[in-house]
Amino acid sequence: MNRLFPPYEYIHILYCRHIKLTRIFNVKTGFLDNFYLVDYNNIMPFKEKYKHIAADLENRVKSARFRNYLPSQPELMKYYNSAKRTISRAVAVLKNKNLIIHEKGLGNRILKKNENPGKHPPVTIALFIALDFDCPFMYFFSFEYIRGLTRYCTRNNIAIEIYDIAKADLLEIVMRNFKNRRTGAVVYVPYVYNFNRSFIKKIKKMKLPLITIVDLPARYRQLISTVDYSNREIMYALSKKINHRFRTYLLTLPVQKYVWQRERIKFFKKFFPAGKIINNLNTAELTGTNFEIRYGYDLIKTNLEKISFPANIIGINTAIAFGAMNFLKKKKIPIPGQVQIFGIGNSDRLQQDLLSAMEMPGYKLGHHTAKIINENLADLKNGKIFHIRLHSRFNKGLSSE
Template sequence: MVTMKEIARLANVSSATVSRVLNNSGYVSDDVRKRILKIIEETGYIPSEHAKALRTKQSNVIGVILPKLSTETASRIVNGISEELAKHGYQILLTNTNLDPKKEIEYVKLLKSKQVDGIILLATNRGEELLEEIKKLRIPFVATGQEMEGVPSVINNNFQAAKEITNLLIEKGHRSIAFIGVDETDYEVGYKRKAGYVAALEENQLPVANKWLGKAEFTIESGYSTAKKIFEASIEKPTAIVAVTDRLAIGAMEYLKEQGLEIPGDVALTGMGASDLSRYVSPKLTTVDFLSEYTGAEAAKTLLEILQEGTSIEKKQIDYRLMIRDSI
């Protein structure tokens, strides 16, 4: 492989002169510059970005840690991140934890060793071990997906969104509303969305029935099986279901259809996330749009603020919008 030292030898100049040409810094005569550039072109020399990063203390690369590459939410957030960072000359390096909390910690360490300028984590947990690792970092860090104590975080208003969509069902006359959630160790999706649902029921003097509270995984199949458990749990059936993701709602929809139940005539149904699927199922699914691309862009802007100014707000909350469709 051709090195800078070899380029300097062929051009009969010092390595420092080649470096000035490559970095467009310092004076180099036109004749010498042209000679060096011609040799670079002829040899196909590619400067080492790692070496450049060591010299400038900047790699212009931001590490992004994802919980799952295949989800629409993650891809939308990444799109928002990459578009915003590209405006400022940054590239992104993606890693995928596949929903394994231990890998979040591993990738924080890995990206630090890759000398990225900063890290954005789409977090699924807020464990102490992860927080400790983040606090050891000497580079800018932003979390999204979960609010983290003492860490700049860009989050959605999950509590209010779940409360509002539950209130929407109550306004439609529903009094027996089931809930399909996920594990509450996922603080934003599991805990806060359930808390919003419960708050809406309690403020309207409606009971929170344990028999109608389901806990699922993040899959359509789990939405189906959880809806089945809820409807088989007692003789009295709910007239509406709040699901914390669109995938869970679509799984529940399939179960309800198999039982010959009409949506929304017999059972109203809502999801969250405004996935593409939500527009194409029948009936079209009422859901919450959490503005994922905008969320990603705001996470990138927050990281850039830290990089450029050294300061950042601790928490930035992104709004949402209800997408009221045929399923209610």
């Protein structure tokens, strides 16, 4: 506890640097008065004070007393009872030791052990993503993806440029920026997996690191890095969530055009060897969430006689599972008593706490895409290819026990 100094005649201060006890010399009486507890920082010279604060902050950083950022400057001034200049000098010591880095608008971020803020110059990420379409699910996903990407970039001083993939002239802008050394990497999020081969070819010719978020055919896997969710892990996780006393069915799309569809079917067969696959090959290829919901509704309606209840029903994506659930609710088949239903993919817009699903958040994908670029830029520029698989999460709804 701090106490005020005695009256003005107590002018000579003796202090010990290792204990916060001070004797006050009384010039009138010539005697040392009793010990007083005083503010250690108020009697310490400036150089000693900021070094002491810097050492204390360094110890707290190394012992993980702070989470991601140092406390704000006003908080540090209050805690150490010191002036702004003193705190600034102490924080500068930590910056010089590469323990922290200042991020504009966010504060002083604590660097990880192997993180070196000077390992590469600031980079600009060019994001090509579909923004003009009628599919509500893709619209929601795109903005969640952008939110995750920009959040990471903001925290790590990375510039980002966002381009609508539908604009044909945008590639010329990227090429012009590349000549000016502005663009460091390209992130490509095609609409419904429709890859523009010409776009990919030109980007690779420019020797720009290129990353996408979808499973690729074998011919592209050696050319493009990917960040995506593991279909193997998704099916394995579902195999642990189902009721094993029930027979299991997988509702699939009419055409298995994309890699993710074929992979989910492959791993369904692996983890559900007694399971059955249901689809309608006579249906034309579907586009858009609402069409897929209707397809799931009609698919379960057409094949109801082939399903042996009680049953587990897995939709190859969340929209199909949601459509199937709507039909079963209409038929008043008890859920989850007689049938448990599971989707795969983001269900925030559809779920309403009803449908259980393996979630694949767009925010997480965007965040990790930017992180891969930031932490591996040198390797990416040298041609190294990364294939990162993220962990999905199970979101339990009322459609499963």
